[in-house]
Structures are given as structure tokens and as C-alpha cells.
Amino acid sequence: MNRSVLIVTPFFAPQNHAAVFRAYKLAKYLPQFGWKPIVLTVDTQYEFNEDAALLANLPGQVEVIRARYIEPTLRGVRMALGGRNRTFKATRSGNGVGKNTHATASHISSAKKAYQSLVVNWLQVPDAYWTWANAAIIVGKRLLRDRGISIVFTTAPPFSSFVVGKALQNAGAKWIADFRDPLAYTQRLSSDTAHIYQQQRNIVIRTLENAHAVTLAASSFQSIYCDMFGKRGVDPVFIPTGMDADLVPAVDDLGQQRPYLMFAGEYLSDYDTAFLEAFECAIKQPEVEQTGIKLLIVGTLELNRTRVMPLIDKLKLQGHVEFLDQRPQREVYKLLKGARAGVVIPGTHAYWWTTFAKMTDCIGMRKPVVAVVPDPSEARTALTRSRLGIFLDGSPINRGKILTDFLLGKYKLPLPDEDECERYTAHHQVKSFAELFESLSDRGLGYKQ
Numbered sequence: 001m002n003r004s005v006l007i008v009t010p011f012f013a014p015q016n017h018a019a020v021f022r023a024y025k026l027a028k029y030l031p032q033f034g035w036k037p038i039v040l041t042v043d044t045q046y047e048f049n050e051d052a053a054l055l056a057n058l059p060g061q062v063e064v065i066r067a068r069y070i071e072p073t074l075r076g077v078r079m080a081l082g083g084r085n086r087t088f089k090a091t092r093s094g095n096g097v098g099k100n101t102h103a104t105a106s107h108i109s110s111a112k113k114a115y116q117s118l119v120v121n122w123l124q125v126p127d128a129y130w131t132w133a134n135a136a137i138i139v140g141k142r143l144l145r146d147r148g149i150s151i152v153f154t155t156a157p158p159f160s161s162f163v164v165g166k167a168l169q170n171a172g173a174k175w176i177a178d179f180r181d182p183l184a185y186t187q188r189l190s191s192d193t194a195h196i197y198q199q200q201r202n203i204v205i206r207t208l209e210n211a212h213a214v215t216l217a218a219s220s221f222q223s224i225y226c227d228m229f230g231k232r233g234v235d236p237v238f239i240p241t242g243m244d245a246d247l248v249p250a251v252d253d254l255g256q257q258r259p260y261l262m263f264a265g266e267y268l269s270d271y272d273t274a275f276l277e278a279f280e281c282a283i284k285q286p287e288v289e290q291t292g293i294k295l296l297i298v299g300t301l302e303l304n305r306t307r308v309m310p311l312i313d314k315l316k317l318q319g320h321v322e323f324l325d326q327r328p329q330r331e332v333y334k335l336l337k338g339a340r341a342g343v344v345i346p347g348t349h350a351y352w353w354t355t356f357a358k359m360t361d362c363i364g365m366r367k368p369v370v371a372v373v374p375d376p377s378e379a380r381t382a383l384t385r386s387r388l389g390i391f392l393d394g395s396p397i398n399r400g401k402i403l404t405d406f407l408l409g410k411y412k413l414p415l416p417d418e419d420e421c422e423r424y425t426a427h428h429q430v431k432s433f434a435e436l437f438e439s440l441s442d443r444g445l446g447y448k449q
Contacts, residue, residue: 001441004036004147006140006173008154008164010069010129012041013054016328018265018357022180022217022241023155024054025426026433031061033434038062038149040140040164042069042132046076046087049300051328067139069132072123074115076131121193126159126200133160137167144171151437157181157189159200162207169210174440176433177211179236182224182353208232213436215239220353220378237436240382241357242429243364247333259407260296260322261370262339264332264358267297267304272347273311274372274399278392280315281400288407294322296339298332301325336361340407341368341390344379348393352377363388364424366416370403386420387413 007027011019027037043066055064070080079086124130143149154165155178162177169175184190184197184204191197208214208225214236216222222236261279279295282288295317297304305323312321327335336342342362352374359379362369363386370390373379383389390406390413392399405411422428 002148002150003034003441004038004149004151005030005437006143006149006152006168007037007039008041008136008140008152008161008168009039010042010045010132010158010161012039012064013058014050014052015045015048016051016054016326017048019157019180020054021244021329021357022178022429023153025242025244026153026430027062028058028244029426029430030434031059033431035434035437036061036063038143038147039064040136040143041066042129043067044069044071044079044087046071048088049326050089053328053330065139065143067132067135069129069135072128072131073119120191121196125196126163126191126203127157129158129160130163133163136164140164140168141171144168144173150174151176151440153178153433155180157183159183159203162203166206166210169212174212175210176213176215176436176440177207178215178217179221180217180241182218182221185224185228185353205229205232212440213237215433215436217241218353218355218378219381224353237432239429239432239436240355240424241360242424242426243361244329244333244426245364246426247330248365249330249334249337251337258292258294259340260294260338261341261343262296262298262336263343263345264298264336265356266299267307268346269307270350271345272350272372274347274396275343275345275370275392276311276315276317277396278372278399278403279320280317281396282404282407283317283320285404288404291407293340293407294320295343296322296324296335298324298335299326332358333361333365336365336367339367341370344369344371344373344383347372348374350374351379355379355382359383360424363421364426366421368406368413370406372399382424385417386424387415387417388421 007023009023013020013024027039030037041064070076075086150173152165152168152173153176154161156162157180165175165177181189184201190200208229209232211233214234216236216238219238297308301323312318342358344356344359355378359369363382368388368390369383371379371383372392390411392402
């Protein structure tokens, strides 16, 4: 039996952002379960920072193959024709802080608006990765033929990953379609243009109906798609993304640090202000202020500062919040290990369907999480089952009191549920995928229900 798996995603190392790590951990640890990962990804990435160590840390059995990707923009075309490198990584300034190119609407010319409309409404259909998908289908079919690969794993977003998966299924592969987000469900994950959105919906429906197996990064996606489309295809399998235990430092490596809570990732503009208001309420208490507690925000510096600084100024939190630019995963884990708690703070009416990348790392690390999340929600369920959630619920005064009690050690959590926490480790994640691959190999096409 050929024990190779073709992992198809445009988001892979050395890219260093949240969308990378589900497929990256799968590739990194799959050889331990007797499978050879062959990753099919992009040859050029335009939008993200990089960490060369991610590639260096992959075992020798992992093979990375890169298909041609020309971003469907003027930037992409110019670079393809030999113009200078205009990617995010190349244009970051010498101090490691990227330039903020997000001009206000009043400063965008009519020509610029027309160009942006052309790109969004006509050149990026179903998304910006269709040019890569066309190339990846050609490369993928050659790999299936030359290597005898029978299993293809595609993870999305973007929608184009599923376009590749369906084409390779038509070429004879058994296709596992992995949803990291509920595509075509939320405004953030869908096009505002009707004809593009319809195409995106059709891709999701075709995927649910035809994939030999469907895996989900959050259990809520199954209910979402059942409500949207009815019962389609096979029953999906919930496999949480796992914390990479190899990157977690020993306690002795942490050193002496001032106490802090840690938010990691991109602070979204639609997040609620409830947590920052509770934090402001807590640090007004003399006992809390004496601890020197800070909020550490780790992620793309120019974005997070732009979005959070107005709130800091409004709430007079200067001196109590620190920013760090995006860090390699190992350094983020070290910071998270040393934190009093992680922070998940979208608000009480948003993002009910997701678990958040750094929250799953906290669960795998057995780290408490201060959370302002909807009730009910996927995040609340996961934090409740793992016994790691400090939920800031109720009135603003009550949220401030709960946070104050936690920071002063008066809020006692039970011991974590070890079995539940283990589900959120990379070992458990990859073991679950390996068992699915085994099932497909043993049953052949009969696995499809």
C-alpha cells in the first residue's frame, strides 16, 4: 500500500501565521504514524511574514513542492514580469515594522477605488488563489500518476483548495476536505459580490457532497452546514487543531518576568471592548495595580497598534498594555507559557462558531483563558469541558470583579480535564488524521457513504 498523502494548501512554511499550522503540524508529525507527507503549496506568498525555522524543523520525510502562484493584482503581474519584490516580507521596514498601507476612504483616489473594485469583483473569483489552483491541479495530477498517491488532503480557506481537491478526486484520488472555518457562512469568509458568493457556495456544496471524508476544526461547522444545505455526503469528523508540545519550554527556561495576560494574533476591528473595560476596572484596584499586571498583545504590530491604541487612550490604559510584533511559534509558546492566562475576547455576540487558534494552544498547554465569548459558543464549550475558562459574564461591574478576583488569586479553577486537554495536542490531532487515512486506505472508495 502506498502510504503517501498529498497535502494541498497555499498556506505553508515558511509562512508564519495562524492559517499555516493545522497543515504544518499534520506534515510534521505524520511520519511518526507511518505516512509520508507531500505538501503542494505556492511558490510565492505575498501577504505574510516568514519564519525559516519552520521549514528547518520538518523531518526529512516531508517533501514540499511549490506550484506557480501569480497574485491576480498589478503587484502579482509586475513581479511575474520581473519587477521588484513587493511582497509584505520584502517591504517591511528595517525595524521589523511593516508599513501601514491602509489609507482612509477619503484619501483613496477614484482610480484606486475602480482598481480595487476590479480586483475584488472580477479578478479574484472565487478567491485570490485561483491562479495557483490551476497550476496545482496540473502538478497534483502528475504527482498522483508518478508517485502512485491515492489520498489527497485539502484544507480551506481558501475556496480554491477545494477546487484542487475535487479535480484530483476526479483524477482518481480519495479526497479528504478539511474546513478550518465555515466557508460561505459569515461575511468575513465570503464575497460581498453576488455572483462570486454563489460560486463560493457551490464549491462548499460540491465539497460536502463529494469528498470521501470531511473534517472540521470546530464541531459547530456541522450544524452550520446542516442548517444551510441539509444533510450532504458523509458525516463530518471534528478534529481539533493541536498544540505542538515540542515547542513548549520547560518552566526553568522562562526566567523572571512581570505578570501579564496575553492576547496573541490579530486584534480584529469588530471585537467588543468588554475585556478592555474589565481590565481597566481591575487595575483601578490598588491590590491589582501593585501586582504590575500588564496586557501583552503579540501579533502584527502595525495592525494591532492601529486598532487598539484608540481604546487604550480612551480607557487610560497607557502603561498597562504592551505590544510585541509577530514572533516565531516557539517564542509565542514561551510567552504563553509564562502568562497568567491567555485572552480570548471577541465579545458576547460574535464568532460563536470558532475556537480561536491560540485558545486551542492554551487548552493543550493547560493554561487558563480569560474569555469574553458568546453563550453558547464553540469556545465556551471547549473551555468549559477543559475546565480552563475564566468567563467575564454579566454587567461591566461584574466582569471587572471576576477579572479582579482572578488576578488576585481569589478565583479558583478546578484541575484541568486531562483527557479533554489532550484532544488539543498536535499528537492527538495527527493521530486522528492518520486513523482516517488508514480507514480510507482499508475501505477504498467504499468509505464514501
